[in-house]
Amino acid sequence: MSRLFEMAQQREERHRLESLARQAEKAKGHPGGSFSHCNDCGEEIPPLRREKVPGCTRCVPCQTKAEKRHP
Numbered sequence: 056m057s058r059l060f061e062m063a064q065q066r067e068e069r070h071r072l073e074s075l076a077r078q079a080e081k082a083k084g085h086p087g088g089s090f091s092h093c094n095d096c097g098e099e100i101p102p103l104r105r106e107k108v109p110g111c112t113r114c115v116p117c118q119t120k121a122e123k124r125h126p
């Protein structure tokens with residue numbers, strides 16, 4: 056039983072480190088403010104969109120959803 060618990064803890068820790076690494080990646084790749092990955096779903100934002108919309112932090116579907124949320 057405690058072995059299972061340990062494994063769960065390790066998985067949790069790995070997940071935490073991975074998301075930290077992803078955040079660091081975002082920050083260093085785009086000092087200008089554009090994110091390489093969507094802030095909402097984590098999908099990669101197409102480079103063309105990042106060029107057209109400087110500072111965008113979401114992919115198109117999430118941006119659309121966000122705009123609907125806040126008209």
Ligand SMILES: [Zn+2]
Binds near residue numbers: 094095096117
């Ligand atoms: Zn998204």
